[in-house]
Amino acid sequence: GAVVSQHPSWVICKSGTSVKIECRSLDFQATTMFWYRQFPKQSLMLMATSNEGSKATYEQGVEKDKFLINHASLTLSTLTVTSAHPEDSSFYICSAGGQGRSQPQHFGDGTRLSIL
């Protein structure tokens, strides 16, 4: 199956730090990638859709200036949490779709972000 790699898997940092998370599709080209946030025992909450070569589309309530998304190539999307605060602590997961709209998403292993 499709492989999506996400790095780092766990980050602990001080309040006010900016943190970058990388998401790579390893065996297919992904024109679209997705970023989710997941709280304990909750489902996935879509934050934004990352489009290669253009601006990301953010879901309602997600701060664009807080969560910067860059999708510079067909295999790499990055999420930068700027000036992170404790309330940004969460599990962030990226996914990439396969070829065509009917293909399911494949997920990375997630990044656990802890802000002290």
Next chain:
Amino acid sequence: QKEVEQDPGPLSVPEGAIVSLNCTYSNSAFQYFMWYRQYSRKGPELLMYTYSSGNKEDGRFTAQVDKSSKYISLFIRDSQPSDSATYLCAMSAGGSYIPTFGRGTSLIVHP
């Protein structure tokens, strides 16, 4: 009413039991149905992917879709402790990349 309803559990069963996991939905436009397995602190892993109504089998796993009842199921035969995880259902309409997820059911298979 949420678009996708899924009982969060936990569902606790003995090893070897047949497990039935279910989701109901309200959007009749959904055509693609998925089941993901998520271990603690890991990303969801695609288990089953079906289109429209019917059954699909893969090893110990069987996915069923009943569009007339807006009801989908995942059956796990001969359950193992390694099946202990959260199972998320997801579904999407034909024109959309983006699925709608259930909140997941926590499954515990005890030896």
